[in-house]
Amino acid sequence: MNPVVVEARGLQKTFGRQHVLRGVDWRLPRGTVVGLLGRNGAGKSTLIECLLGLRETDAGSVSLFGEPVTALSEGARGRIGYVPQKAEAFEWLTPVQMLEYFRALYPRWNDARVEGLLRRWGFGGELRDKPIGRLSGGEKQRLAIIRALAHEPELLVLDEPVASLDPVGRREFLRELIGTVADGETTVVFSTHILSDLERVALDVAFLHDGRIGLQAPLDELLEGARRITGPAAALDALGLGGELRRERHPGGSVTVVARLSDAEQARLRALDGVQADALSLEDLFVEVTK
Ligand SMILES: Nc1ncnc2c1ncn2[C@@H]1O[C@H](COP(=O)(O)OP(=O)(O)OP(=O)(O)O)[C@@H](O)[C@H]1O
Numbered sequence: 001m002n003p004v005v006v007e008a009r010g011l012q013k014t015f016g017r018q019h020v021l022r023g024v025d026w027r028l029p030r031g032t033v034v035g036l037l038g039r040n041g042a043g044k045s046t047l048i049e050c051l052l053g054l055r056e057t058d059a060g061s062v063s064l065f066g067e068p069v070t071a072l073s074e075g076a077r078g079r080i081g082y083v084p085q086k087a088e089a090f091e092w093l094t095p096v097q098m099l100e101y102f103r104a105l106y107p108r109w110n111d112a113r114v115e116g117l118l119r120r121w122g123f124g125g126e127l128r129d130k131p132i133g134r135l136s137g138g139e140k141q142r143l144a145i146i147r148a149l150a151h152e153p154e155l156l157v158l159d160e161p162v163a164s165l166d167p168v169g170r171r172e173f174l175r176e177l178i179g180t181v182a183d184g185e186t187t188v189v190f191s192t193h194i195l196s197d198l199e200r201v202a203l204d205v206a207f208l209h210d211g212r213i214g215l216q217a218p219l220d221e222l223l224e225g226a227r228r229i230t231g232p233a234a235a236l237d238a239l240g241l242g243g244e245l246r247r248e249r250h251p252g253g254s255v256t257v258v259a260r261l262s263d264a265e266q267a268r269l270r271a272l273d274g275v276q277a278d279a280l281s282l283e284d285l286f287v288e289v290t291k
Helices: 044-051 095-103 111-120 137-150 167-181 195-201 219-225 233-239 263-270 282-289
Strands: 004-015 018-029 033-037 059-064 080-083 155-159 187-191 204-209 212-218 226-232 244-249 254-260 276-279
Touching (some): 004 044, 004 187, 018 044, 018 059, 018 212, 033 044, 033 195, 044 059, 044 155, 044 187, 080 137, 095 137, 111 137, 137 167, 167 187, 167 195, 195 282, 204 219, 212 219, 219 226, 219 282, 226 233, 226 263, 226 282, 233 254, 233 263, 244 282, 254 282, 263 276
Parallel strands (some): 033 187, 033 204, 080 155, 155 187
Antiparallel strands (some): 004 059, 204 212, 226 276, 244 254
8 A cells, every 4th residue: 555645634725705625635645646627716726735735724634745734844845846836936046046046955856857858848048047037938837847846756746737838848748747657656736727638647637626526536437437327317216326426307307417337337227228328528527527
């Protein structure tokens, strides 16, 4: 059993009267690579900030590498890499100066990786010495990713890391990320709205909805088993499907059910007349689960 890297229990966070996190329980064993999904304003950035101890919570607790996030040791801090949604820091430094600054803070720093990424990600020439404040949004984001990968973190948390990247930049980032997680030792939390990217890299997906992690599962299992089923309520109820995610009643006694089905349940369903079952894409599932 892999050790647990992130453990959140009963996390709650309100802003004024808005209850954004309503008791998040989340446990990520080492090597988990999870895409965090949710509608705009669902609380993904808030959750990420609470997990990293960057934002105070109203209730609940978080531990990282087995240590309470409120009293994290220097050693544990050095094992974390974080790319915030907006990388607006150190605007007066050049990329090279900023990386030098961070290099001094970490016990481990992979110079060869940093140099390779700088060259491949457009910082081979004049951008190296340009103040960060004058870089484009995508350039700042690339630099934030380089900084987060440089000390080879064991926990990498990325808040919409590709939002400002062009398709080539996204592809290069994903390639780098896939390389990073290949060892099975790095734990990654990765929020994004670009579901096609998740399909390429995330092993698990988690949906944040109504202030809680409503569903987390391996992506391939989720896509294999998820169905939107419409038919007479009585017939569907008789099947006793587990894993129901959503149910909508229609006039006349029929229902639409979104559910995760086992192979056996799928077989039982196929034998039923008058029932329509459609497979769902990740995008369909996102819409259904976050309704
Ligand atoms: N500092 C703050 N003060 C007041 N409200 C806030 C603050 N930060 C976030 N919120 C509110 O909390 C909710 C969750 O915001 P958050 O940024 O966590 O969502 P998100 O899921 O990351 O959204 P997006 O996908 O749009 O980036 C939003 O309704 C937001 O307006």
